[in-house]
Amino acid sequence: MVNPRCDLWDWRRRIGDVYGAIRASGEPEAAWLAWRATRDALFGGHPQSPLEGDARARFAGLRYFPYDPDLRRLVELTPVADAPAISVPAGEDGHVVLHPFARTRGLAGALGGELSLFWIGGYGGGVFLPFADATSGQESYGGGRYVLDSIKGADLGGTPDGRVWIDFNFAYAPSCAYSQRYVCPLALPENRLDAAVRAGERL
Numbered sequence: 001m002v003n004p005r006c007d008l009w010d011w012r013r014r015i016g017d018v019y020g021a022i023r024a025s026g027e028p029e030a031a032w033l034a035w036r037a038t039r040d041a042l043f044g045g046h047p048q049s050p051l052e053g054d055a056r057a058r059f060a061g062l063r064y065f066p067y068d069p070d071l072r073r074l075v076e077l078t079p080v081a082d083a084p085a086i087s088v089p090a091g092e093d094g095h096v097v098l099h100p101f102a103r104t105r106g107l108a109g110a111l112g113g114e115l116s117l118f119w120i121g122g123y124g125g126g127v128f129l130p131f132a133d134a135t136s137g138q139e140s141y142g143g144g145r146y147v148l149d150s151i152k153g154a155d156l157g158g159t160p161d162g163r164v165w166i167d168f169n170f171a172y173a174p175s176c177a178y179s180q181r182y183v184c185p186l187a188l189p190e191n192r193l194d195a196a197v198r199a200g201e202r203l
Contacts, residue, residue: 002047011048014038016153022170023157029067032169036064039172050175050182063202065139071168071199074159075106080116088185096185097121098128104166112194115166117148126151129166130174132187134196140203141173144187147200171200 018038025031043049044059051059083100098118107114111133118128128151132144147166148154154172158164174184 004047007047011042011046012153014042014046019153019155023155028069028072028167028169032067035170036062050178052179055178065169065198065200065202067169068199070110071197073106073110073166073168074163075104075166076163077102077117078105085121086118086188089183098185098188100190107166107193110195111197113192115191115193116188120151124151127155128185129191130185130187131171131191131193131197133193135198135202136187136192139196139198140171140201141177143174143176143184144191145171145173145200147171168197168199171197173201 015038018035022028022031022035040061043051043062044056049056080100080103086098086100087095088098089095097120099121100116101119102117104114104117115129115131120126120128127148128146129148130144130146133140136142136144146154147168147170148156154170156165156167156170174186175182176184
């Protein structure tokens with residue numbers, strides 16, 4: 001018997017496993033290659049793939065920019081105080097409430113801006129980091145890409161002193177880039193970078 005929730009559980013387990021391996025690895029590019037292979041296997045053959053039937057039948061692998069070690073950044077986080085919560089549509093789930101809780105420090109020199117990190121409201125919560133850049137709509141998905149989404153297991157880790165890894169090589173398009181079945185939170189105006197981030201998933 002097909003059980004979509006069990007399938008989704010399995011999908012998230014597999015994603016969580018590969019991100020655990022990323023955090024444990026001392027070789028970021030090798031971890032990136034393993035991440036790519038896992039995503040291709042899931043997109044091509046898993047019941048929870050966001051690809052529709054015809055697209056899945058033609059699927060030959062997701063496309064990425066070449067790995068760029070300069071776009072792997074260990075950044076500080078500056079707390080954000082008293083920022084209003086943001087409610088965004090989430091399809092059948094109603095709305096997702098995003099609470100800005102921190103702002104990066106260390107990206108502006110290279111990328112022309114910093115990024116806000118959001119805490120997803122609800123039971124358990126989770127960290128969420130979407131962004132858009134000068135490639136959005138031209139070379140990458142127009143609605144932006146995700147770097148962190150800890151509810152889904154996408155967590156690149158950090159250091160004991162509170163810095164976190166923002167590795168744009170692991171940026172990926174949300175499910176709504178592949179199917180109208182999904183309604184995804186997209187990059188907010190404050191998370192739009194002036195530079196072209198040619199790393200991660202591309203069109």
